[in-house]
Amino acid sequence: MVSGLINENPTVYERKERRVRTDSTNTDEFSVEPIDQLEIFDHIRDIRDPEHPYSLEQLKVLTEDSVEVDDHKSYVRVTFTPTVEHCSMATIIGLSVRVKLMRSLPPRYKIDIRVAPGSHATEAALNKQLNDKERVAAALENPNLVEMVDECLSPSFE
């Protein structure tokens, strides 16, 4: 095992059973379903933690309630809870969630990412950085960061 991890022994939770959607009321094949909380959560639940071979859902970094969505306003806010207060991987996690959503949601969507209030030592600074799109764009041109993000995202695309 690699030593020097931020969180040596994360608590791993059971994955929530995936609900199969059946919607017998809507038979119009041309209607567009509004995007809801579960759909967005499905996009991000399997993102891998940068340090451990577990998904963000398993580590309870993300839950279904992390996602607040208003499809009508094309707005989503994801609140994630890093496993430890001084987690320096929080930036990678935040970036990974943002990238996954950018690639999965329609371009009309406005995406806000934040850490759960009280869950991180530098909460305000982290939130500001994760939501400055110029900084995000520059970060995503950094090959090292991109590699780490891609690592985190690979299982979630399966």
Place this chain on the structure above:
Amino acid sequence: MRRCSSGDNTEFLKIEFDDSVHKHSGVLYRVPLGNINRVGFKNHRVDSSGILIQELVDRRHRFVVVKPVLSTNNPKAQDTVVVVEKLEPLCAGGGWDAGDYSNFPDAPDAAVARHAPAAFDEVFVALWVVEAADERPNHGGGSVDSLGYERSASGWVRFELVVSIDNWFEGFVLLVGLSVIVRFRRDRERERERDEGRRMDLMEKNLELIEVQKLEGHTDRVWNAAWNPVSPILASCSGDNSTVLEETHTRTVRSCSWSPSGKLLATASFDGTTAIWEDLGDEFECISTLEGHENEVKSVSWNASGSYLATCSRDKSVWIWEVLGGNEYDCASVLNGHTQDVKMVLWHPTLDVLFSCSYDNTIKVWWSEDDDGDYQCVQTLDESTNGHSSTVWAISFNAAGDKMVTCSDDLTLKIWGADISMMHSGEGYAPWTHLCTLSGYHDRTIFSTHWSSDDIIASGAGDDAIGLFVDSKQHDPVNGPSYNLLLKKEKAHEMDINSVQWSPSKESRLLASASDDGMVKIWQLETTP
């Protein structure tokens, strides 16, 4: 366009048919007025029985101006725009061969362009055209001298002509393959009426922002759009790194800025460099690359005289570069003071005072008191002075330079003012004070703001909307000036708007907007009929 000499050693310019001619309007746009000296031509027309009549212009009647009021090699003539006083309808095209010709102003290749009015009362600009090229708009072939110059023993004889037109225009007339002499003067009366009319129509509030053009072509988000100060060209920069720029910049080009002369374009890139490009007509050549910043360069700005450039970066510093001759640029100063990423730098429109705004929520003012190139931070506008509470993304000044607007991630626009006459008269630094805050108009980060020359403030934000604001003209002695929303264009784009900029043209109120959706749109502010 090239210079040629005739037999009698007079110089003239040969204009090719599609030399710098705008495809749709027929306007010859890359030729500054100062390069156009004298024009002469021959009238071809078809009379009522369909017979081609070729008339030589009668010199005696037409020769009106003996001597230019403002000679064309005067640099001021470069950006003069003028009223066409008289313009006579003439045939365009045609040649010795029977063929198509059309009457001006029906000619498809004649157009009137518009520009900002100049500061001179009377300017005579004569247009030199020597001869049109072989390829005329209506048909190819035919003889070279489709203009019908009278050839004298020693060379070409040129005619001067005054042309007349029924309606008043402001602008200059450029005809493809044709020559014309136009007499211009600045129409002060009409200007007064126009300015009055504008103030009136802003009050009437039945204004609309109409999309007049959509420029697609970028394959990635567009960060910035900039109008050339002297010609109707728009530069836009994108994350897609279009071909020419790719060889110079290896990462996203974040912003671009034209020099005051309109001849140079500076581009700021995430690769840490700033490149200077020269407009060579059909392409841009990179004449210099400025290195020094430790990471992404966010913005670049030229001072009013074009003698200094400023750049800023995520490395928290602002650099001032001196423009030396021969494509040389020297770093004159490295300014530290911001505690975070600097988002934009902007020189004041009339004074050599530099402004920068940052992720650290402040705006800093930099000035060299002794004018010795030693710039210091003379003021910081932060929360304690009614400043922004989050990242400040952009700054813009009004035409007079005594007010500025800033926009921020805190969802507000703030208006600031200073007594710059004090600075102009050398009485020392005049501090900026907060005048007004505009809030509640955008619900996402406001990325860009621009103050037009006729006092309309535009804003572009992450809510995909463009906002326009004007001074309410209610003088409140206690609270100071206040601004009203003129209109908000929702869903102007499908994604975040990164940049808004008014065209320098004073005739029509054109606004360019650039967005994450990869498009640049041009809007016109008009009164609804």
